Amino acid sequence: MHHLLILTKHPDDYRARVEAGALPDLAIVAASDVADGLARGAHSDILLGDPTRVKEALPHLPRLVWTQLTWAGVEPMLDPALRRDYVLTNIRGVFGPLMSEYVFGYLLMLERKIVPRLESQRAGRWDATLPGTLQGKTLGLVGVGSIGAHLAATGKHFGMRVHGYTRSSRDCRDVDRYFHGDDKAAFARELDYLVAVLPNTDETAAIVDAAMLAALPPRAVVVNVGRGRTLDEATLVEALHAGRLAGAVLDVFPEEPLPESSPLWATPNTYITSHTSAPSFPADIVGVFVDNYRRFHAGQSLQYRVDFERGY
Amino acid sequence: MHHLLILTKHPDDYRARVEAGALPDLAIVAASDVADGLARGAHSDILLGDPTRVKEALPHLPRLVWTQLTWAGVEPMLDPALRRDYVLTNIRGVFGPLMSEYVFGYLLMLERKIVPRLESQRAGRWDATLPGTLQGKTLGLVGVGSIGAHLAATGKHFGMRVHGYTRSSRDCRDVDRYFHGDDKAAFARELDYLVAVLPNTDETAAIVDAAMLAALPPRAVVVNVGRGRTLDEATLVEALHAGRLAGAVLDVFPEEPLPESSPLWATPNTYITSHTSAPSFPADIVGVFVDNYRRFHAGQSLQYRVDFERGY
Numbered sequence: 001m002h003h004l005l006i007l008t009k010h011p012d013d014y015r016a017r018v019e020a021g022a023l024p025d026l027a028i029v030a031a032s033d034v035a036d037g038l039a040r041g042a043h044s045d046i047l048l049g050d051p052t053r054v055k056e057a058l059p060h061l062p063r064l065v066w067t068q069l070t071w072a073g074v075e076p077m078l079d080p081a082l083r084r085d086y087v088l089t090n091i092r093g094v095f096g097p098l099m100s101e102y103v104f105g106y107l108l109m110l111e112r113k114i115v116p117r118l119e120s121q122r123a124g125r126w127d128a129t130l131p132g133t134l135q136g137k138t139l140g141l142v143g144v145g146s147i148g149a150h151l152a153a154t155g156k157h158f159g160m161r162v163h164g165y166t167r168s169s170r171d172c173r174d175v176d177r178y179f180h181g182d183d184k185a186a187f188a189r190e191l192d193y194l195v196a197v198l199p200n201t202d203e204t205a206a207i208v209d210a211a212m213l214a215a216l217p218p219r220a221v222v223v224n225v226g227r228g229r230t231l232d233e234a235t236l237v238e239a240l241h242a243g244r245l246a247g248a249v250l251d252v253f254p255e256e257p258l259p260e261s262s263p264l265w266a267t268p269n270t271y272i273t274s275h276t277s278a279p280s281f282p283a284d285i286v287g288v289f290v291d292n293y294r295r296f297h298a299g300q301s302l303q304y305r306v307d308f309e310r311g312y
Numbered sequence: 313m314h315h316l317l318i319l320t321k322h323p324d325d326y327r328a329r330v331e332a333g334a335l336p337d338l339a340i341v342a343a344s345d346v347a348d349g350l351a352r353g354a355h356s357d358i359l360l361g362d363p364t365r366v367k368e369a370l371p372h373l374p375r376l377v378w379t380q381l382t383w384a385g386v387e388p389m390l391d392p393a394l395r396r397d398y399v400l401t402n403i404r405g406v407f408g409p410l411m412s413e414y415v416f417g418y419l420l421m422l423e424r425k426i427v428p429r430l431e432s433q434r435a436g437r438w439d440a441t442l443p444g445t446l447q448g449k450t451l452g453l454v455g456v457g458s459i460g461a462h463l464a465a466t467g468k469h470f471g472m473r474v475h476g477y478t479r480s481s482r483d484c485r486d487v488d489r490y491f492h493g494d495d496k497a498a499f500a501r502e503l504d505y506l507v508a509v510l511p512n513t514d515e516t517a518a519i520v521d522a523a524m525l526a527a528l529p530p531r532a533v534v535v536n537v538g539r540g541r542t543l544d545e546a547t548l549v550e551a552l553h554a555g556r557l558a559g560a561v562l563d564v565f566p567e568e569p570l571p572e573s574s575p576l577w578a579t580p581n582t583y584i585t586s587h588t589s590a591p592s593f594p595a596d597i598v599g600v601f602v603d604n605y606r607r608f609h610a611g612q613s614l615q616y617r618v619d620f621e622r623g624y
Contacts, residue, residue: 108417126569257438
C-alpha cells in the first residue's frame with residue numbers, strides 16, 4: 001500500500017479527482033493546512049502539492065520517495081537547505097496549450113485592435129480601420145522547451161515565422177531559425193513579438209537584457225510569461241515610455257503581487273496580468289499525477305522528472 | 313496580348329503588385345473611377361475589381377471573358393439583370409486564416425477575460441481571477457466551406473470539439489460531428505460558441521433562426537462573420553437582453569454601416585466590428601490573380617470559379 005499526502009489550496013477537489021482515477025494500492029490524506037496534513041499523513045511516501053506547502057512539509061516526511069508538484073515552477077524546491085533524496089516531478093505538457101491561449105489571445109487582441117474597436121463601439125461609431133495580421137510576422141521565443149514548442153506550433157498555424165533563442169537546443173521542428181549565446185542582437189532585430197518563456201534559474205536571470213531590448217525594432221511587442229527575473233524590467237519601462245517599443249504584455253514579475261508602487265501599472269501600451277497565463281487546473285494536474293502513479297506502481301520511470309542540478 | 317482593367321479603391325497599389333508578377337502578354341489599365349477606367353480600358357478582356365465597381369463596368373466591356381473579384385462575396389454579380397457570359401472568380405483560401413485570427417482573437421479575449429483584466433489594471437488591482445480555456449469547449453460552425461474548414465482546424469489546434477451544420481457536405485476532417493436540415497436544435501444544444509460563416513444566398517437567409525438560437529445553452533456566444541442576413545438579429549438581441557445567451561461578436565449586418573439607431577450598439581455582452589474580419593489585403597488578392605492569370609494564359613481552368621446558379 002502507498003500513502004499519498006495531498007497539500008493544496010483545494011484539497012477536497014484534488015482528493016475527489018484522484019479517487020475518480022481508481023488507482024490501485026493507494027490511501028489518501030488531503031489537507032490545505034500543512035500541519036493538519038502532517039498530523040494525519042506523516043507516514044506518506046508520496047506527496048502531491050504546490051511548492052509552498054511542499055517546501056514546508058518536506059522535512060517532516062521520513063518515508064517520502066516521490067513528490068509531484070502541481071506547478072511547472074520548481075524554484076522553492078531548489079533551496080540548497082532542502083533535502084534532495086526523493087524523486088521530484090513537475091507539471092509539463094499541459095501548460096503549453098494554456099500559454100498559447102494567453103499569448104495568442106494578446107497577440108490577436110493587438111493585431112485586431114480589439115480595445116480601440118470596443119471604444120469606437122461605445123461611441124456608436126462604425127470603425128472601418130483595417131486590422132493587422134499575424135501572417136508573415138516574426139515570433140521570437142526566448143526559451144524553447146515544451147511550452148515554447150507549443151507556442152511555436154501555434155505561431156506556425158497563424159502563418160508566422162518563428163525564431164528561437166536557446167542555450168543550445170535546436171530540436172523544435174516549428175522553429176525556423178535558432179540563435180544562441182552572443183546572438184542576442186541578431187535574434188532581436190527581426191522580431192515583431194518577443195516572447196520570454198524561461199524558468200527562473202541563475203542562468204536565465206535578466207537574459208532579456210538591455211542589449212536584447214535595444215536591438216528590437218520599434219514595432220516589437222515584448223511578452224513575458226516565464227518568470228519576472230528573466231527580463232530587465234527597468235530598461236523595458238524606459239523603452240516603452242520613450243516609444244522605442246510598441247508594447248508589452250507581462251504576466252510575471254520579480255515581486256508578486258506586483259507592488260502598487262510599480263511604474264508598470266501605468267506604462268504606456270502595457271498589459272499587466274496576474275500570473276494567470278497558465279493556471280494549474282486540478283483536472284490537468286490530477287491527469288499528470290494519475291498517469292505518473294500508474295508508472296510508479298508499475299516500477300516504470302516517471303514523466304517530467306526535475307533535475308535538481310539543472311534546476312528544471 | 314491580353315488587356316487587364318483594374319477597378320479598385322487603390323489602383324496604383326494593385327497595378328504595381330500585378331506588374332511585380334511579371335505576367336506574360338498582359339497590358340494593364342488601372343483606375344478607381346469606373347468611367348475613367350472604361351475610357352482607357354473598354355477593350356479589356358480581363359477585369360480585376362471590387363464588386364461595386366465591377367457591377368457598374370460590366371455592361372460596357374464587350375470583350376470581357378474573365379472577371380476576378382477582390383472579395384469573397386459575390387452578391388452584386390448575381391443580379392439577374394446582369395450578364396453572365398463570362399467566367400467569374402472570387403477570392404477564397406486567403407480569408408480562412410484572416411477569419412481565424414478574428415474569431416479566435418475574440419474567443420480568446422473572452423476566455424482570458426482580457427477586457428475585465430484591463431479594467432483591473434487601470435484600477436491598479438492585482439486580479440487573480442482564473443481564466444477560462446478553449447480546451448474541451450465545443451465550436452459549432454454554421455457553414456463549412458473553405459473558411460469554415462480553416463476555423464475548424466484552428467479550433468482543433470486549441471483542443472476544441474468541432475461541430476458543423478451544413479446543407480449536406482461532410483468532408484472536413486476537422487469537424488467531429490455534422491448536422492443538417494432539421495437538426496438545428498440538436499446542433500445548437502451542445503455549443504459553447506456558434507460561428508456563422510455563410511455567404512448570402514436565398515437558402516442561407518436567417519438560417520440562424522429563433523429555433524437555433526433558442527436551443528443554445530446560456531453559456532453560448534454567437535459569432536457572425538458571414539453575412540448579416542443569415543442571422544435573426546431581433547431574436548438575438550432579445551436573448552442577450554434577457555441573459556439567455558452569454559454574448560455576441562458581430563462583424564456583419566443586414567445594413568452596413570450599422571445604423572446609429574440600431575439596438576445592437578448597446579446590447580449587453582455584444583462586440584460590434586465593422587465588416588473587417590477578413591479584409592482584402594492587396595498582396596493576398598494579387599497573389600490569387602497572378603496565379604489565376606498564369607492558368608488563364610496556359611489555357612487551364614481557373615481557381616475559385618463562381619457558379620451563378622448556386623450563388624457561390
